Amino acid sequence: MLLPPPPARAATVVAADGVLCDLSRTLADGLITVVCLLPASQDPHQAALRPSDRQVLAQSDLVLVNGYGLTPALSKVQGRRPQVAVAELAVPNSPSFEGAGGVRDPHVWHDPRQGAAMVRLIAARLAAFTDQDSRLSSRSQQAAGVLTDLDAWTARQIATLPPPARVLASGHRAFRSFARRYGIRELAVIESFSTAGLLRPQGLNQVSDALQRSGARVIFPDRLPPSKALRRISQRSGVPISSVALVADGLAAKASYVDTFTANVCTFVEGQGGSCDRPGGQQLARRWAAIR
Numbered sequence: 430m431l432l433p434p435p436p437a438r439a440a441t442v443v444a445a446d447g448v449l450c451d452l453s454r455t456l457a458d459g460l461i462t463v464v465c466l467l468p469a470s471q472d473p474h475q476a477a478l479r480p481s482d483r484q485v486l487a488q489s490d491l492v493l494v495n496g497y498g499l500t501p502a503l504s505k506v507q508g509r510r511p512q513v514a515v516a517e518l519a520v521p522n523s524p525s526f527e528g529a530g531g532v533r534d535p536h537v538w539h540d541p542r543q544g545a546a547m548v549r550l551i552a553a554r555l556a557a558f559t560d561q562d563s564r565l566s567s568r569s570q571q572a573a574g575v576l577t578d579l580d581a582w583t584a585r586q587i588a589t590l591p592p593p594a595r596v597l598a599s600g601h602r603a604f605r606s607f608a609r610r611y612g613i614r615e616l617a618v619i620e621s622f623s624t625a626g627l628l629r630p631q632g633l634n635q636v637s638d639a640l641q642r643s644g645a646r647v648i649f650p651d652r653l654p655p656s657k658a659l660r661r662i663s664q665r666s667g668v669p670i671s672s673v674a675l676v677a678d679g680l681a682a683k684a685s686y687v688d689t690f691t692a693n694v695c696t697f698v699e700g701q702g703g704s705c706d707r708p709g710g711q712q713l714a715r716r717w718a719a720i721r
């Protein structure tokens with residue numbers, strides 16, 4: 430006797446962090462249900478799962494995580510299928526941290542070409558859950574086109590800085606991919622000298638000297654108000670803290686990946702004394718939002 434076919438059930442895909450959420454929804458809107466686990470502006474490094482999150486994960490068909498240890502809280506959780514570590518698979522050559530046993534930087538989306546690689550990988554994985562593959566691949570191509578133009582736009586903004594000013598001093602070591610792509614020196618003023626964000630007096634002197642020599646006009650915090658350690662470094666070195674933070678992880682409030690990226694570029698370039706084409710950045714964000 431033949432059993433009746435199982436009732437059709439729409440697939441559910443879980444995107445772990447704010448960046449994956451925006452990339453996945455841009456591709457899947459109206460085709461596949463994407464549940465975003467962490468709020469877009471939540472710090473994925475520190476995220477803890479609630480019981481309701483575990484339930485969502487257990488019932489999902491596909492779980493997209495960044496990988497490279499970005500969300501430790503999710504590393505022990507299994508859904509119906511193995512998790513897909515999007516950044517690890519799409520960008521296997523993420524820069525590694527010196528002296529950290531080859532640990533690679535998880536923040537790969539700060540290079541838009543690497544963001545495009547993440548988009549292509551997500552589109553390939555989502556294709557199993559919809560019969561509208563041609564729409565999915567059309568959106569993937571549109572997204573890649575916007576990200577190619579975002580890369581070129583970013584290079585033009587960085588070019589407004591004289592080479593000695595192309596230095597990014599921040600309180601969170603998250604911009605290695607950005608620095609590698611655009612020829613910027615990254616100076617992580619806390620994590621490069623101390624693991625716990627606490628500075629011993631000799632660490633403070635060392636980091637202040639390095640900052641003063643670096644060409645950094647400001648230190649970029651990754652949250653406001655800035656941490657006490659960052660304020661001490663600023664006082665000691667005389668290098669002020671930027672009044673605008675860089676978004677190191679997740680997305681800015683109510684902003685897409687492209688909005689967040691262009692805002693970061695303008696914050697960096699203007700903070701270091703260059704100029705930023707904000708209308709051009711807004712146009713890229715509108716094209717991203719219009720992907721259908």
Ligand SMILES: [Zn+2]
Pocket residue numbers: 474536601602603677678
């Ligand atoms: Zn981070």
